[in-house]
Amino acid sequence: MKNFIQDGNMMSVPAPYPVLSGNGVLVGALFGVAAFATSTGRPLEIATRGVYDLPKKAGDTPGYGARLYWDDAAKVITTTPGSNPYVGAAAEAAIGSAATVRVRLNGFVQ
Template sequence: MKNFIQPGNIVDLTAPAGGLASGQAYLFGSLFGVATTGAAEGQRLAVSLEGVFDLPKAAGDSLGEGEAVYWDGTAISATSEGNTLVGHAVAAAPAAATTVYVRVRN
C-alpha cells in the first residue's frame, strides 16, 4: 500500500513545553501516550499509544484490577470528572501505592 506509514502503536509526536523523559506519560491533545525516548521541547519523539506501563498514581486513590483509569495531567486517577480516560488498571493499587500498572489504549 503506497499510503501506509506505520502500524500506529508507536507514533512520532512533538515534545511539549519542558520536554519529556523516556517513560514519561503525556496527553497530546486527546492522544495519551508514553515517551519511548527522551526529547527536548519541540523535538520529535517516539510515543507508545498502547501497552501496559507502570505509571504514577494520584495520592490517596485506590484502584481495582480492570477499573477504568483517568489522566489528571500528572498522574493516573480514579476520578473521571475533569480528567481523560486513558485505559484500565491491570493490577490493583491501594491508596498508599505511588504507581499502578495501566493498559493504555487509544
C-alpha cells in the same frame, strides 16, 4: 494496502513539555508513554498501546480493570474523571499508598 502507513503503536509527536523516558504524555487526543527524554517542541516517540507502570495519584485505589484517567497538570494517573481524559484500564489493583499503577493503554483519550 498501498495506503497503510504504520500500526500506530508508536507515534511521533511534538513534545508538549519536557519529558523523561517512561513519562506519560498527552498531545491532543493522543496519550502515550515517552520512549526517551526530550524538551518542549522536539520530536518524541510515544507508545500508545501496551501495559506500563505509571505514577498514580496518592490515595487512589483502582481495582483491577478500573477506568483510569490522566491528570495532565499533576502528570499522574487518577481514578477521577471530570476534565481528566480516559487513557486506559488498570491491569492490576493498586493500594492507596502505591506510587504507581499498572495501566493498559487504550491508544487514545476519551
